[in-house]
Each structure stands twice: as structure tokens, then as C-alpha cells.
Amino acid sequence: MVKIKPLEDIIRSHAFFDGLTPDISSLIAGCARNVRFKAGEMIYRLGDAADTFYVVRHGRVALEMPAAGKALCVETLDGGDILNASWLVPPYTCRFDARAVDDTRAIAFDAVCLRQKCDADSAVGYDLMKRFVPVMVERLTHARIQAMDLYAGGSTAQ
Amino acid sequence: MTAVSAQTDPYRPQVWRIVEKQMETADTATLALEPKDRANAMPFEPGQFNMLYAFGGGEVPISISGDPRETGRIIHTIRAVGSVTRPLIAHERGALVGLRGPFGAGWPVEAARGKDLLIIAGGLGLAPLRPAILDALHRRSAFQRIVILYGAKDPDSLLFLGDIADWRGRPDVGFDVTVDRAGQDWHGNIGVILRLIKAAHFDPANAVAFICGPEVMMRLAADELMARDLPQDSIYVSLERNMKCAFARCGHCQFGPHFVCKDGPVFRLDRIRALLQTPEI
Amino acid sequence: MLSADQVKPGAQAVLSRADFDHLITVLQAEGYDVIGPTVDNGAVVYQEIDNAGALPEGVASRQAAGRYRLEKRADNALFGYIAGAQSWRPYLFQPSRTVWRAEKSGDELSFTEPEEPAPKMAFLGMRACELAAIELQDRVFMNGDAPDPDYAARRSGALFIAVNCGEAGETCFCVSMDTGPKVTRGHDLVLTELIAPDAHDFLVEIETEAGAEIARKLPLRAAEPQEVGRADAILAETAQSMGRALDTNGLKEILQDNQDAPQWGDVAERCLSCANCTLVCPTCFCNTTEDVTALDGESAERRQRWASCFNLDFSYLHGGPVRPSVEARYRQWMTHKLAHWIDQFGDSGCVGCGRCISWCPASIDITEEAAALRRHAEEADNGEN
Numbered sequence: 001m002v003k004i005k006p007l008e009d010i011i012r013s014h015a016f017f018d019g020l021t022p023d024i025s026s027l028i029a030g031c032a033r034n035v036r037f038k039a040g041e042m043i044y045r046l047g048d049a050a051d052t053f054y055v056v057r058h059g060r061v062a063l064e065m066p067a068a069g070k071a072l073c074v075e076t077l078d079g080g081d082i083l084n085a086s087w088l089v090p091p092y093t094c095r096f097d098a099r100a101v102d103d104t105r106a107i108a109f110d111a112v113c114l115r116q117k118c119d120a121d122s123a124v125g126y127d128l129m130k131r132f133v134p135v136m137v138e139r140l141t142h143a144r145i146q147a148m149d150l151y152a153g154g155s156t157a158q
Numbered sequence: 159m160t161a162v163s164a165q166t167d168p169y170r171p172q173v174w175r176i177v178e179k180q181m182e183t184a185d186t187a188t189l190a191l192e193p194k195d196r197a198n199a200m201p202f203e204p205g206q207f208n209m210l211y212a213f214g215g216g217e218v219p220i221s222i223s224g225d226p227r228e229t230g231r232i233i234h235t236i237r238a239v240g241s242v243t244r245p246l247i248a249h250e251r252g253a254l255v256g257l258r259g260p261f262g263a264g265w266p267v268e269a270a271r272g273k274d275l276l277i278i279a280g281g282l283g284l285a286p287l288r289p290a291i292l293d294a295l296h297r298r299s300a301f302q303r304i305v306i307l308y309g310a311k312d313p314d315s316l317l318f319l320g321d322i323a324d325w326r327g328r329p330d331v332g333f334d335v336t337v338d339r340a341g342q343d344w345h346g347n348i349g350v351i352l353r354l355i356k357a358a359h360f361d362p363a364n365a366v367a368f369i370c371g372p373e374v375m376m377r378l379a380a381d382e383l384m385a386r387d388l389p390q391d392s393i394y395v396s397l398e399r400n401m402k403c404a405f406a407r408c409g410h411c412q413f414g415p416h417f418v419c420k421d422g423p424v425f426r427l428d429r430i431r432a433l434l435q436t437p438e439i
Numbered sequence: 440m441l442s443a444d445q446v447k448p449g450a451q452a453v454l455s456r457a458d459f460d461h462l463i464t465v466l467q468a469e470g471y472d473v474i475g476p477t478v479d480n481g482a483v484v485y486q487e488i489d490n491a492g493a494l495p496e497g498v499a500s501r502q503a504a505g506r507y508r509l510e511k512r513a514d515n516a517l518f519g520y521i522a523g524a525q526s527w528r529p530y531l532f533q534p535s536r537t538v539w540r541a542e543k544s545g546d547e548l549s550f551t552e553p554e555e556p557a558p559k560m561a562f563l564g565m566r567a568c569e570l571a572a573i574e575l576q577d578r579v580f581m582n583g584d585a586p587d588p589d590y591a592a593r594r595s596g597a598l599f600i601a602v603n604c605g606e607a608g609e610t611c612f613c614v615s616m617d618t619g620p621k622v623t624r625g626h627d628l629v630l631t632e633l634i635a636p637d638a639h640d641f642l643v644e645i646e647t648e649a650g651a652e653i654a655r656k657l658p659l660r661a662a663e664p665q666e667v668g669r670a671d672a673i674l675a676e677t678a679q680s681m682g683r684a685l686d687t688n689g690l691k692e693i694l695q696d697n698q699d700a701p702q703w704g705d706v707a708e709r710c711l712s713c714a715n716c717t718l719v720c721p722t723c724f725c726n727t728t729e730d731v732t733a734l735d736g737e738s739a740e741r742r743q744r745w746a747s748c749f750n751l752d753f754s755y756l757h758g759g760p761v762r763p764s765v766e767a768r769y770r771q772w773m774t775h776k777l778a779h780w781i782d783q784f785g786d787s788g789c790v791g792c793g794r795c796i797s798w799c800p801a802s803i804d805i806t807e808e809a810a811a812l813r814r815h816a817e818e819a820d821n822g823e824n
Contacts, residue, residue, distance in 0.1 A: 070341050071342055073340050073342065075348050076347050142349060142350045142352060146338045146350055149338065151371070151375075152311060166585065167552055168587075169743075173550075211541075213543050213548060214736070215730065216730040217741075239757045254547075254548040256541070256550065399761065400756055400761070402727050402728050403726075403728075406783075407724070408725060408727065408728075409726070412771070412775065412779070415695070415779040417783070438763065438764060439698070439771075
């Protein structure tokens with residue numbers, strides 16, 4: 001029989017939660033569940049309530065902006081990444097479509113549950129913010145670099 | 159007074175013929191050239207470039223994108239961006255062009271012997287790196303890991319699709335590609351190449367990286383490699399500047415004290431990093 | 440008269456002013472185009488001259504920042520002006536030339552260089568700084584395994600007759616650059632003009648066999664020791680009266696390590712980016728090419744011409760120039776000249792002739808700008824301590 005890894009262990013082994021204390025991991029595990037998405041499956045849609053925060057374990061998720069005719073994909077997220085930043089920011093509304101490109105496994109956190117725990121214990125909230133903000137700043141930096149359209153002009157002839 | 163013996167005029171191009179032409183993308187073509195006079199065939203080092211002349215249009219530096227072991231012909235991959243590159247790729251098979259070269263200091267593939275070799279290409283920057291990749295793959299066992307990371311604007315602008323399929327399929331090559339934007343038919347990465355560098359498998363204590371792409375991309379990629387503890391003196395980049403002569407005599411390609419045409423185009427990062435960070439050098 | 444076997448490299452002799460015409464006629468008889476100083480449009484310029492009458496007799500030139508004027512001298516010196524407005528550069532490195540012509544017909548494409556034999560030139564009146572400048576240009580155009588064919592052909596046939604400077608100009612600083620005022624190398628003959636109330640002579644010093652061949656055909660007499668002494672005294676006096684000085688000690692590092700100094704922005708507010716300094720500089724070597732196609736579409740020509748790093752298109756790369764600001768272009772010119780040259784060719788690219796100062800319409804003075812950067816660097820150092 002396959003031994004099922006406790007959810008708390010899975011959380012602590014994820015890159016986003018690297019170094020998390022047992023106190024906090026057991027606390028937030030109460031808000032968490034394992035989820036799976038099949039390739040092509042929609043995880044959430046633009047405008048949905050941002051009631052779930054994901055950490056991706058395996059697979060690939062595309063963030064897309066729905067548009068007439070076809071969706072434009074702006075970024076893909078892989079194992080190790082986090083998904084749905086809007087869980088933390090009012091009005092808690094999803095800003096993109098998220099679609100599984102490949103079969104994807106993730107840990108889903110109930111956002112209301114997680115927000116309550118952050119509010120109740122600011123040490124928990126601060127720990128999570130310290131993990132969350134660097135990822136957001138990096139994503140912002142990357143988005144800005146993408147917006148420069150670096151490959152458009154140069155011929156890099158040499 | 160100095161006596162000067164008769165010399166070959168360094169400004170005079172040799173005549174080469176386009177023997178194959180393949181459109182890589184809507185604005186980029188790969189040309190295979192053979193010398194009209196077989197005696198003018200010449201070897202080259204990965205990362206070197208030639209000055210290509212389109213009759214009446216002028217001359218531009220274009221890196222060599224072919225296999226250095228393939229003697230007798232020269233491959234160039236050219237994007238139509240200006241008044242010389244446009245007529246160059248408008249040429250059909252059989253057309254004659256002028257060629258001077260090869261020039262410059264190329265990729266020190268030997269410096270990666272026994273080490274992990276990281277190839278990081280952005281956009282058309284894959285073209286100057288292709289000879290180094292082909293050279294390394296010919297003698298695969300001389301290296302530890304070979305990692306090829308390639309960033310492009312979108313799936314339609316990817317070059318060398320045949321090579322990409324080959325590299326992706328090789329178990330002894332870590333190949334990954336990312337694009338800035340794509341539709342739903344694209345199943346690969348979307349995002350900056352920095353994400354691929356961050357996730358790449360290599361040993362920073364025993365690796366050499368070659369980066370080629372737009373200058374900003376090379377700088378960012380180098381910073382990401384350094385954040386992963388790869389030392390500056392293990393990182394090489396290839397610069398691009400205006401060039402007229404290609405032998406350090408017209409002055410156009412100066413980059414600080416360096417002539418990009420002669421001292422480069424490939425430079426070890428620690429030797430030029432301060433200049434790369436100074437605006438308008 | 441000296442005998443022919445006394446006229447050899449290393450020898451000193453005297454040519455009288457009255458016999459000076461002989462020098463030009465001998466050079467012409469030997470097949471040289473004689474290029475020498477003459478007054479044209481209010482300036483002393485180097486042009487082909489037919490006889491000694493074309494020389495700027497009794498002419499003085501007065502230079503200052505942004506200023507160049509000719510005046511009358513109190514004597515009849517032939518070489519009493521400061522170095523010419525333009526250097527000898529155009530005669531060796533042509534401002535514009537055809538590099539090759541391309542012919543295209545059917546399945547043929549061919550390239551041919553123009554068959555114009557290089558002129559055999561004698562340069563008369565070269566100053567020490569100008570010889571130093573040519574030595575520097577030699578390193579650019581004749582280095583490596585592929586010398587510039589046009590430059591090399593012109594250079595190898597040229598005879599250099601130098602003149603020691605009898606006085607220094609207000610914008611001169613050859614002493615700082617260790618290039619003058621005494622002519623010490625690169626020449627075939629060197630003259631020192633000796634003017635006394637009752638005599639007007641030239642001390643002739645023979646450096647090379649090519650120089651001796653000309654000298655043997657001149658009515659020379661032996662030099663008196665006091666004449667040699669007077670020549671030395673004139674040079675010592677010239678060296679003492681430099682109008683400018685440039686402190687080169689550590690200057691390369693000061694420039695290369697202070698590329699972000701506010702002084703570049705300061706000079707950019709005055710600099711018009713007119714390129715005058717690069718056009719009169721005897722060592723500037725940058726050039727560009729132009730391709731011209733004939734109307735029939737079957738022949739094309741590649742032309743090479745002087746280029747300036749002050750022009751926007753100089754650094755053009757797809758998308759725009761690499762150095763759009765005047766600040767960056769002045770910084771490039773001055774840092775290249777005084778610092779990068781040392782990395783590239785082993786010596787400073789400045790010979791201290793002062794032309795860039797005299798001919799700057801904004802009176803920008805390279806020695807003052809270098810001093811300002813030195814002060815900035817020293818203040819930055821003191822701030823750290």
C-alpha cells in the first residue's frame with residue numbers, strides 16, 4: 001500500500017514554504033487540501049472570487065487573458081510557483097484565467113481561512129508576507145522585462 | 159620611411175554564391191554560401207562573423223551560424239532590419255554576394271571542457287551560438303552537462319526548428335525554451351528567460367556560460383547566473399556595435415578601450431561588466 | 440661647400456636663406472610633389488608649393504582657445520608660424536577616397552581597386568608634434584597583417600623634412616605629451632631656422648639616407664659650433680614657453696574610472712558637437728564607408744571618408760545611436776584620445792598640438808577639461824579617506 005504523505009509534510013517540502021516552522025505549517029495545513037487538474041482544465045476564471053490560493057507542485061499552469069477569438073497567454077507557472085495572488089488583495093477577485101496546460105497537482109488553500117489566520121496571528125501573517133512579497137516583486141520585474149519586448153528590435157548580428 | 163610590400167587589400171570582399179536559402183521566420187533567412195573560387199574557402203571559430211556585402215547596398219557584420227566542421231561553405235542567419243540586410247535576404251539561390259572574414263574572437267568552447275556548458279540565447283542570439291552548440295555536441299563527452307536555454311518573442315520567431323527538435327530529444331542535453339507571449343496552441347514556457355536560468359541544473363563551481371542576445375537581456379541573464387553563484391569570469395557575452403572595417407581601423411565599434419570587431423565580439427564578462435553598466439558607452 | 444661624403448646621416452650643415460629655393464627645386468627634380476606651408480584664406484595651410492616664394496615669410500600665427508589669427512612678424516622667418524591650421528593627415532589618410540569598384544553583370548561580380556599610383560610627396564616644414572602624430576597613425580593604419588593599402592603607399596613614398604619650432608603657441612603643450620618641440624624621430628631631414636641681424640640660415644641635420652640624398656645636392660656649408668648651440672638654445676626657449684600644460688600622470692585611470700563624473704555634463708553644455716576637434720586632430724583615424732550605385736545598376740563604388748565620433752550616426756545600431764547625448768560623445772572622444780589609445784596602441788592619442796583648442800568654436804580646452812576631471816577624481820578620493 002502506498003503511504004500517503006501527510007499534507008503538512010507536502011506543504012513544508014514546497015519551495016515557497018522552505019524553512020516554515022512546524023507551528024505555522026500545522027496551523028495553515030488546516031486550510032489546505034490537495035488538488036489535481038487535467039491538462040486543459042480551467043482552474044479559475046477572470047472575475048471569479050479569489051477564494052483559493054495555490055502552490056503548484058507539479059505540472060504547468062497558463063495565466064491567460066480571454067480575448068475575442070483566442071486567449072492571450074502572459075505567463076506560465078510550474079512546480080514550485082504560487083498561483084492566484086489576488087487571494088490577499090481586496091476585492092479578492094481573479095485577474096486572469098488560469099488553465100492547466102499539463103496535468104497539474106497543487107495544494108489549494110482556502111483563502112478566507114488563511115486570511116483569518118493571518119489576521120488572528122500577525123506573526124503568521126508576517127511570515128507569509130515575507131514569502132509572498134519577493135515572489136510578487138520578481139513577477140513584477142519579469143513582467144516589466146517582458147513588456148520591453150527585448151527581442152523585437154535587435155538583429156544581434158555578431 | 160617604411161617599405162610596404164604588396165598586400166591583399168583588407169577591404170576587398172571575396173565573391174561567394176548563395177547555394178541555399180531557407181526562411182526561418184517571416185523576416186529572417188538562413189543562407190548557405192560557397193566561394194566562387196574554391197580557394198577562398200576558410201575555416202572559422204564559433205562566434206566569429208563575416209562582413210557581407212549586398213551589391214550596391216553596403217556591408218554589414220553578420221555572425222556565422224553554421225557548423226565549424228562543415229568546411230567549404232558558410233552559413234549565415236540574417237534578420238532583415240536595415241538597408242543592407244533587407245536586400246541580402248531578398249537574394250535568391252544562385253545570387254552572388256561579397257564576403258570578408260572571418261573576423262573577431264569567438265566563444266571559448268575549450269574553456270568549458272570538463273565542465274557544465276550553459277548556452278543562453280535570446281532572439282536572434284541563437285545564431286552566433288549555434289556553431290558553439292554544434293561544436294560541443296560533436297564532442298559531447300568532453301563536457302559535463304550541456305544546458306541550452308532559449309528565449310524568443312513568440313513561437314513564430316523561433317529559429318532552427320530542426321535543431322530545437324533534435325536538442326529537445328537528446329537525453330544528454332538540457333534544452334528549454336520560453337517565449338514572451340503565445341496563444342493556447344503553445345504548450346511550452348511563457349515568461350522571461352530568467353525563470354529558466356533560475357531553474358536550470360548546473361554546478362556553479364564548475365560551469366561556463368555563453369550568453370548572446372539583446373544587450374539588456376545578456377546583462378539580466380548574467381546577473382541571474384551570478385545570483386546562482388556562477389563567477390563573472392565563467393560568463394561570456396557577445397556584443398554588437400556599428401562596424402565598417404572589422405579590423406580595428408574605422409573606430410565605430412569601440413566599447414571603452416575595446417574594439418568589438420577585434421577584441422570581441424565575445425568578451426569575458428568580468429572584463430567589460432563596468433562598461434556594460436555605464437550608459438551610452 | 441661640404442663634400443658629398445661628408446653629407447650623410449648624422450651630419451650637420453648649414454643652408455643659407457638665399458639658397459633655400461634650391462631645396463624645393465632639388466625635391467622637384469627628384470620627382471617629389473613638394474607639400475609645404477602657405478597662406479590661404481587667413482590661415483597657414485599645407486599645400487603643394489612651387490617655390491620658396493609661396494612660404495609664409497614673415498608670418499606669425501596667434502592661437503588661443505577658439506581663436507586663430509595671422510600677424511606680421513618683426514623678421515622674415517619662413518617657419519615663424521605655429522604649426523599649420525590643418526595637419527599633414529589629409530595627405531596620408533585621405534579625407535575621401537574610392538576603396539573599390541564593384542561590377543555586376545549576369546553571373547559575374549567583381550571588385551577592383553582604382554589604379555592610381557600614390558603621389559611621391561615631400562612634406563616640408565613638419566613639426567615634432569606632427570611627426571609624432573604620423574607615428575601614431577602608422578600604428579593604426581599599418582599595424583597587423585593587413586596594412587591600409589592607400590595609407591601605406593602614400594606613407595612609404597613620402598619624404599619628411601621637419602622644422603624645429605622656434606617658438607611655442609598659446610595652445611601648445613607638446614612638452615607635456617613628450618612629443619616636442621625638438622624633432623627627434625620619424626624625419627629624414629630637420630631644419631632649425633637661425634635668424635640674426637646680419638644672417639638668415641638654416642641648420643640642416645641629416646637623419647636618413649633618403650634625406651642625405653637630397654642634402655648632397657644642396658649648397659651646404661659646415662655648421663659652426665655656435666650655430667648648433669644657437670639651435671639648441673632656441674629649442675630650450677621654445678620648450679620653456681608652452682602656452683598650455685597637460686598633467687598626464689595617472690590621467691588614463693582618472694578618465695576611465697570617472698565616466699560618470701559631472702564634468703562630462705558640464706562640458707556637454709558648451710560643446711556644439713560640431714566635430715571640428717576631430718577634423719583638425721592629427722591623430723583622429725575614424726572613418727566610414729559609403730556605397731554608391733551607378734544609375735545603370737551594374738556598377739557600384741565603395742567610398743571611404745573621415746568620420747567623427749561627434750556625429751550621431753557614428754554609433755548607429757538598429758534602433759538608434761548608442762551615444763545619443765553630447766555628453767557621451769564628448770566623453771568618448773576625450774577618453775579615447777587620452778586614455779583608451781594607450782590600451783589600444785600603446786601611447787596617448789594626443790600629441791599636444793593644441794589644434795582642438797584653437798579650432799573649437801566654444802573655446803573648449805582639452806587641458807582644462809582634463810584638469811577638471813583630475814580635480815573631481817582627487818576630491819572623490821579625499822572624500823573616501
